[in-house]
Amino acid sequence: MATIAPPIFVLRPPREQDVPVYAAHLADPEVSVWLEDRCQRPVPEADVAAFLLGGAWCRWAIECEGAFAGVTGLHYPDFSWGAARFFIVIGDKRFWGRGLGGGAIKAVVSHGFMALGLRKITSDYLEPNHGSCTIHERAGFTVEGRLREDAWRQDRWVDRILVSLLRDDYLAMTAARR
Numbered sequence: 001m002a003t004i005a006p007p008i009f010v011l012r013p014p015r016e017q018d019v020p021v022y023a024a025h026l027a028d029p030e031v032s033v034w035l036e037d038r039c040q041r042p043v044p045e046a047d048v049a050a051f052l053l054g055g056a057w058c059r060w061a062i063e064c065e066g067a068f069a070g071v072t073g074l075h076y077p078d079f080s081w082g083a084a085r086f087f088i089v090i091g092d093k094r095f096w097g098r099g100l101g102g103g104a105i106k107a108v109v110s111h112g113f114m115a116l117g118l119r120k121i122t123s124d125y126l127e128p129n130h131g132s133c134t135i136h137e138r139a140g141f142t143v144e145g146r147l148r149e150d151a152w153r154q155d156r157w158v159d160r161i162l163v164s165l166l167r168d169d170y171l172a173m174t175a176a177r178r
């Protein structure tokens with residue numbers, strides 16, 4: 001069976017023009033439902049601008065087929081510990097389910113270990129977020145734990161799944177694929 005290639009994308013610094021587009025993405029409940037609690041209320045455009053354009057350690061816009069598709073990167077670096085946390089939001093729903101998230105997580109993880117020299121990348125997702133679960137699994141993340149009933153979404157409590165990837169596991173995985 002033929003496999004469909006994921007769309008070609010670039011990771012670039014966010015620009016001012018991305019701000020209203022990303023604000024519109026976050027205003028869509030289908031996009032925001034599995035994001036943080038503060039995204040469950042209207043996010044002021046000034047906050048979106050501060051997030052996208054303010055000082056950041058490792059934050060990229062995902063550009064795909066000429067459009068701003070979302071954001072990804074690593075935040076909360078702990079240099080003494082060699083760790084940082086992965087994040088991703090593909091706000092343009094036209095790109096969902098086409099392999100963009102899977103491609104972006106692999107690019108960010110590779111940058112984190114190979115260019116930034118991290119030892120460990122952490123992440124988390126709310127349990128019903130199947131797309132997020134799949135991209136983490138396929139990128140090699142291991143489940144570390146579960147925060148039970150950690151968020152209220154769609155009239156019920158949902159668990160948060162904590163995951164991580166160690167550089168040694170990443171190197172072993174990439175060597176095995178060669």
Ligand SMILES: CC(C)(COP(=O)(O)OP(=O)(O)OC[C@H]1O[C@@H](n2cnc3c(N)ncnc32)[C@H](O)[C@@H]1OP(=O)(O)O)[C@@H](O)C(=O)NCCC(=O)NCCS
Pocket residue numbers: 030031032034035070088089090091095096097098099100101102103124125126129130131132134135
């Ligand atoms: C979660 C997210 C990053 C996934 O990105 P994506 O580009 O859709 O992911 P991929 O296309 O690489 O999909 C990975 C797999 O998950 C599946 N998937 C994606 N979204 C899904 C969903 N809502 N329900 C079930 N499966 C889903 C895809 O079909 C694919 O499986 P397949 O290859 O067997 O078809 C993206 O949907 C997103 O940013 N959503 C909004 C914000 C968000 O939830 N961010 C993550 C917070 S932890």
